[in-house]
Amino acid sequence: MSTAAGRSGGVQSIERTFDLLEELADAGGEMTLSELADASGLPLPTIHRIMKTLVGSGYVRQQPSRRYALGPRLIRLGETASRALGSFARPYLAQLTEATGETSNMAVLDSDQIVYVAQNPSMHSMRMFTEVGRRVNAHATAVGKAMMAELSDDVVTQLLTRAGMPPATERTLTTVDGMHKELDAIRERGYSVDDGEQEVGVRCFAVAVPGAPAGAAISISGPEGRMTRIATDEIIPTMQRLAQELSKEFDTTV
CATH class of the missing domain: 3.30.450.40 (GAF domain)
Incomplete structure (x- = not known):
């Protein structure tokens, strides 16, 4: 799939990534995958891919409860x-x-x-x-x-x-x-x-x-x-x- 232009003329995937980080911050720093989907309106597979990438880079961490939380690199x-x-x-x-x-x-x-x-x-x-x-x-x-x-x-x-x-x-x-x-x-x-x-x-x-x-x-x-x-x-x-x-x-x- 080709890269889509976001709402500000930027890269959509990057905008979505920061939207999800903002949702986490607004919720106090921790949310489930389904809560992120409800808050952002994005499909679960899309959120899962973004969260997996952020976890791998240390900007998000996954709790033993499977909830996602803001990570230490931030x-x-x-x-x-x-x-x-x-x-x-x-x-x-x-x-x-x-x-x-x-x-x-x-x-x-x-x-x-x-x-x-x-x-x-x-x-x-x-x-x-x-x-x-x-x-x-x-x-x-x-x-x-x-x-x-x-x-x-x-x-x-x-x-x-x-x-x-x-x-x-x-x-x-x-x-x-x-x-x-x-x-x-x-x-x-x-x-x-x-x-x-x-x-x-x-x-x-x-x-x-x-x-x-x-x-x-x-x-x-x-x-x-x-x-x-x-x-x-x-x-x-x-x-x-x-x-x-x-x-x-x-x-x-x-």
Whole structure:
């Protein structure tokens, strides 16, 4: 059989392979063959051939229960991709810190959590520090809410249902309905706020990076007292401009 062109003009078999890896990730990293067929709509023989190839190369492993799980070789790819994202994001974050005086971050959506991939620290002696590589649930962070605002309501509901919405502080939103209302407000005003929802005494503003394939956002964060004095009508346009410039780095057109 000749190679078929995929939906984006690429190679169909490669697109199917990545679709199946995404299905595994969305399901928490482990699925049966029949579950993959139901989720992807692909024929069982096709899925079996792709899974066999991925198992042989270490990108998928097969459990004793015969369920398929994401494999260890993906870790190296993810770590390398995170370092690459961080390297090209840093100049933009430096501009953001210079404009605001506060710590700036970039995070991406990875399955049902966000992971911080780059940071530029504030020069203040009292400043926020989020370890690059840290993973947290999306619902309690400004970057997470900014990214979820770019998704459909159905996808957000599925994400929150899988991940759960545990309270990080007494201000954390913990209901799906409440989050949908919050995301509607974010879409209307163009930015998100974490007002002590992830950490007491910390305030954060974030905007999504448009066009990022897996979801990305940039943010500034600092002590509540300093952050309440930041004029959002001045700084948000700067953040949105830098996010637009950063989005060009995600251009995958070939």
